[in-house]
Amino acid sequence: MSRDMLSQEEIDALLRANNLVGDEEEPENNNDDTDITEFLTAFEQDALGEIGNISFGSAATALSTLLGQKVDITTPTVSIIKRSTLEDEFPRPHVAVHVEYTDGFQGINLLVIRVDDAAIIADLMMGGDGRPATTDLSEMHVSAVQEAMNQMMGSAATSMSTIFNKLVNISPPGIDIWDLSQPEGKNNIPDVDFLVKISFRLMVGEHGELIDSSIMQLLPVPFAKQMLDMLMGGASAAEPAATPEPAISAPTPSPEPAWDNLAPVAATAEAVRPPVSQQPPVQPPAMQQPGMQPPMYGQPQMDPYAQQYQMQPPPGYPPYPYPPYPYPPQYQQPPAAPPAPQHFGGLGATPQPSASVKPAQFSAFGMGSVPSIDDQNLNLLLDIPLQVTVELGRTKKVIKDILELSAGSIIQLDKLAGEPVDILVNNKLVAKGEVVVIDENFGVRVTDIISQWDRVQKLQ
Structure with missing residues (x-):
C-alpha cells in the first residue's frame, strides 16, 4: 500500500504545477475582458446613459404610437465591446438598423434587436396580435421593422437636437439581418476596434407580456467621445473667449500698475507735480481731447487746471461736479516734468468717458388710469x-396620422x-x-x- 501513496514532496510538486497552470490561464481570460474605464470615465458613462435614456424615451413614444401598445425602454447599461468579439456578443441572428448622421454630428449609429422581437414588432404593425406563428422575416416584415426603426431614430434625433441645442438630422436607415458567423454580416459595422454598447430593456405590452427583451445601441468610441465633447465641452469651447484679452498698451512702455496700488501712485503723482505757476497753460480745450478725463480731486478747492476743465465741459453737459475718484488729472506734461505723472497717465490707454456719464433716468411706463371709452363713438359700432x-x-x-383617421378615432388635445x-x-x-x-x-x-x-x- 505504501507504493500507492504519494509522498509529501510529490504532493507539493503537483500543487505547484497546478498553480503554474492557473497563473498562465488567468492572464488569457483577463485579456478577453475590456475595461470600460480605459475608454470612458464614470461620469462619461453616466452622460452617455442619460443621452440614450432621453433619446430612447421619445423613441419609445413613437414606437408605442405605431404598435398601439405600451412601450417602455429603460435602464441603460454602458459597456465596451471589441469588433472582433461581436460574434460572441451576438451568437444568434439579430436585426441591425444603421443610420448615419448628416447634420450636427459625424458618425454612424447601430440599433440592434433580436430577430424574434423584430417579428413581433412587424406582426403588430401589420395588424396582428403580436404572437406570430414564425420568426422568419419576409420582405414585408423587414420593411415594417425598418419603418418602425426609422420612426424611433427620427424621434431620438429630435430629442438630441434639444439636448445639444443644435440641428441633428439622420440619413434614411438601412437594415441588415446579422448572422455574424458569415463574413457578409459585418459589412455595415464601423471599421473600428472598439464599440460603445448601450443596452436598454425593451418591454412591449401592458406588463411586458409581448416583448421583455433588450435593444442595443452601438456607437464607435470616437463618435461617443464627439458627443460627450459637444455636451460637456461647451464650457471648454468658450474658455478662449472667456480669457481676458490683453489691454491695449499705452504709448509709454511702462507697465500698468495693479489696481490695488492705484491710491499710492496717485499720491506720488500729486506730490511730484510741479507748481502750477511754473507751467504754461498748454492744455488744449476739452473738446479737442476726447480721450482725456476731467480732474479728479477729493478736495473742494481746485487748482487752475481743474478750473479749466470745470469751465469747459462738452456742449450740452452741466459743469463737472466733484469727481468721485481721488485720481490726479490726466494732462499733458511739459518736457521738464518728472516721469511719475506721465507713468500714471498711461492708465488712460483705454478711454473712460466718465465726464459724460450721468445717472440713467427712465420714464415710468405704468398704465396709470385707464382711458375712458368714448361711449358716443362706441355706440356707432355696437351693431x-x-x-x-x-x-x-x-x-x-x-x-x-391625418390620413389614418377614421370613424371612432380619438384625438388627444x-x-x-x-x-x-x-x-x-x-x-x-x-x-x-x-x-x-x-x-x-x-x-x-x-x-x-x-x-x-x-x-x-x-x-x-
Missing part, C-alpha cells in the same frame, strides 16, 4: 357682428380635463370659461375676462 369661438383645445398631427376653455372673439383671446349645458345646448360660463378697454384694443 357690428363678431365671431365668438370657444376653443376646447388643439394638437398637431403629421400627414400620415393639449388641454387637461376640467381646465378652462378659451373664448376667442375674431380669433383673439378675450376670456376663459368652463363648459356648461343649457337645456339641450352647450354653453360656456365666463370665469376670467380682460377689461373693456383691452377688449376694444383687441378688436382694432
